[in-house]
Amino acid sequence: MSENTTVKDDETKKNDDQTAALIVAQTFIAFSAIYWFLQIESVRELLQLAYG
Amino acid sequence: MPVSFFSAYSRTIAASAVIVLSIWVFYGGLSAAVYPGLLGFFEWSETTWFGVIGKTWGAAFAFIEAIHLIALAVLGGSIIASDGRVLGLVLTDVSARTVIDRTHTLFAWSLAVLLFTGVFMACGVATKIYYLQVFWFKMLALGAGMLFHYFIRKPLYQYDLSELNPVVVKMTAVSSLLVWFLVAAAGRWIGYSG
Amino acid sequence: MNGTWEGMVLNEFVYNIAIWLDDTQWSTLLHESYYMYAWVESTHVLTLMVSLGMLFLIDLRMLGYALPDVPASKLAERLNIPMLIGFTVMFITGILLFYAIPVRTTQSLWFRIKMVLLVACAINAYLFHKRMNESVSSWDNEPRAPSRIRMGALLSLGFWSIIVICGRFIAYDWFDCRPDSAGFIAVLSGCIDGQTRF
Numbered sequence: 001m002s003e004n005t006t007v008k009d010d011e012t013k014k015n016d017d018q019t020a021a022l023i024v025a026q027t028f029i030a031f032s033a034i035y036w037f038l039q040i041e042s043v044r045e046l047l048q049l050a051y052g
Numbered sequence: 053m054p055v056s057f058f059s060a061y062s063r064t065i066a067a068s069a070v071i072v073l074s075i076w077v078f079y080g081g082l083s084a085a086v087y088p089g090l091l092g093f094f095e096w097s098e099t100t101w102f103g104v105i106g107k108t109w110g111a112a113f114a115f116i117e118a119i120h121l122i123a124l125a126v127l128g129g130s131i132i133a134s135d136g137r138v139l140g141l142v143l144t145d146v147s148a149r150t151v152i153d154r155t156h157t158l159f160a161w162s163l164a165v166l167l168f169t170g171v172f173m174a175c176g177v178a179t180k181i182y183y184l185q186v187f188w189f190k191m192l193a194l195g196a197g198m199l200f201h202y203f204i205r206k207p208l209y210q211y212d213l214s215e216l217n218p219v220v221v222k223m224t225a226v227s228s229l230l231v232w233f234l235v236a237a238a239g240r241w242i243g244y245s246g
Numbered sequence: 247m248n249g250t251w252e253g254m255v256l257n258e259f260v261y262n263i264a265i266w267l268d269d270t271q272w273s274t275l276l277h278e279s280y281y282m283y284a285w286v287e288s289t290h291v292l293t294l295m296v297s298l299g300m301l302f303l304i305d306l307r308m309l310g311y312a313l314p315d316v317p318a319s320k321l322a323e324r325l326n327i328p329m330l331i332g333f334t335v336m337f338i339t340g341i342l343l344f345y346a347i348p349v350r351t352t353q354s355l356w357f358r359i360k361m362v363l364l365v366a367c368a369i370n371a372y373l374f375h376k377r378m379n380e381s382v383s384s385w386d387n388e389p390r391a392p393s394r395i396r397m398g399a400l401l402s403l404g405f406w407s408i409i410v411i412c413g414r415f416i417a418y419d420w421f422d423c424r425p426d427s428a429g430f431i432a433v434l435s436g437c438i439d440g441q442t443r444f
Contacts, residue, residue: 012060014211018220020063021208024200025223027071032230043281050280114418118411121294125410128295129303132328143324146316154313158306236295240288 063203070199078192094182097175106176113176116169123165124236130155130162131232135225138213152209163198184245190238197231257436264348265443276346283346290339297332298406300325308399314389319382322375349443351416353423355435360412367405374398 097103106113136142137151181187205228304322306312344351351357423437
């Protein structure tokens with residue numbers, strides 16, 4: 001019984017760690033994509049204003 | 053033994069809460085409320101030993117900046133080697149476990165040097181960077197990077213990677229590379245601002 | 247002002263080349279660009295993480311501080327490609343940075359030290375690889391390389407660290423050539439009597 005509980009706890013913990021990693025990784029990747037897009041876009045706009 | 057939803061997903065809930073809180077603090081109203089109160093701290097940090105040396109002795113500041121860059125190279129090396137290995141890009145014939153475990157010490161040392169030299173530099177130009185949005189963005193990215201490294205990436209990489217969902221593992225590796233690159237890029241941009 | 251006649255000729259020669267580069271349209275465009283110069287410089291600095299990151303891992307492995315249980319030759323060989331990619335990017339962006347501000351950079355003491363050290367690093371890397379390939383089979387799995395190899399790794403770490411420091415110092419104008427520049431530093435920096443461009 002106690003062995004089963006340990007196995008289940010390990011599995012639950014692994015599941016939790018993976019879900020947390022997935023959520024954070026998704027946020028970082030989405031944030032980075034938006035951030036770099038806006039950066040490049042703002043540079044492009046400024047250059048267009050400056051040089052036409 | 054039945055496990056409640058909260059304890060079964062404690063890390064997931066904590067991580068989600070930190071994300072929401074960070075976005076709220078940074079982009080919501082809270083930062084505006086806290087911001088004025090921090091000026092005193094930044095003014096004080098310029099009067100400390102670090103601040104006085106950094107402000108009056110240009111060569112010392114530049115030298116510490118260079119040490120900051122050397123530590124950045126080591127941090128980059130440890131991240132590129134370990135996350136690159138997880139992504140199957142470098143050291144593919146060395147076990148991922150070995151690369152992850154052995155580069156972690158290097159990461160920790162280089163981060164310690166980066167933080168120490170970073171605090172020194174920040175003290176020298178404290179009242180300038182206080183007004184720079186990119187400085188605060190870097191602090192957000194740095195905080196996110198450190199929390200991510202120690203509370204998400206490290207626990208995840210402690211498992212046998214072949215037993216984990218490969219998509220999650222690869223996304224974690226990509227995020228790690230992205231976040232440290234973002235921290236470094238934001239750091240460089242502080243130099244161009246103000 | 248210059249110590250020797252040969253030194254004077256050489257300094258005038260590089261000064262004239264720098265003037266010629268400075269007069270090209272692309273040099274001015276890059277130097278005066280809103281963002282391009284900053285992007286090139288940021289790329290140059292951030293690629294440190296790839297080039298020196300990989301190189302320092304190899305050097306620290308030889309000294310026994312990084313990945314001691316991975317065979318030395320394997321680590322050096324596998325990290326060689328990302329390292330060379332990094333150095334290629336640094337080399338290209340470095341040339342562009344020089345091209346954007348050629349006169350001042352040519353007469354920068356720090357830039358001159360950096361270039362000498364880059365040559366020293368290249369020679370050290372050649373000797374390091376030669377010595378490693380000759381003897382690696384006998385110590386490949388040892389956590390620390392033999393003293394000759396360790397010396398090469400230490401030199402590499404030291405030289406590159408000074409290169410980073412010099413690179414950072416180029417941005418500061420402490421020893422820039424000025425119309426009244428004189429003395430030892432001015433000789434080393436290659437300042438020229440009566441030069442009109444800075």
